Amino acid sequence: MPSKYLPEFREIGRKIAYYRTLRGLSQEALADKIDISTSYLSKIEAPNSTMTFSLEVLFQIAEALNISIGVFFRPIDLQNTDNKIE
Template identity: 45%
Template sequence: MSSDTKIILRQIGAKIAYYRTLVGLSQTELADKMHTTQSTISKVESGNYNDNLSVVMLKDIADALEMDVSLLLEFNGFEKAMWDKKIGE
């Protein structure tokens, strides 16, 4: 897997953790809403979920957080600039 893909998966995971915290859910509570495990949520949030993250899982997470899935996939200029810096290192 390319380094830019790893960075994107980590950024998506960070957004999930941010929004999960914002709505006041623990990893376990989010996992329960999705009928999965806390370990799975932890791996997703760290960007290490089987080096892959399906659209279906993203949709399930967004639904459990009662948000639009597009918020997890949109990145502003600052976030993209950080990727360029990390990839260039």
């Protein structure tokens, strides 16, 4: 059964991809840092993903990217490169 919060998971996945790229990391490098498979991370980041993930995984990703987990829950303009990383 798909999560009713699928749009929110997809938006967080988009932000993960954005900040990962901003940090100059490949999916493989980030996945290795947090000990998950590259395919799992790829599914999390996929724009049409049906993947949900745990808060623990999100904390690990935020830590690996050296950003506050709150960044994933605030709106950002992905076209604006002046977004603050907190």
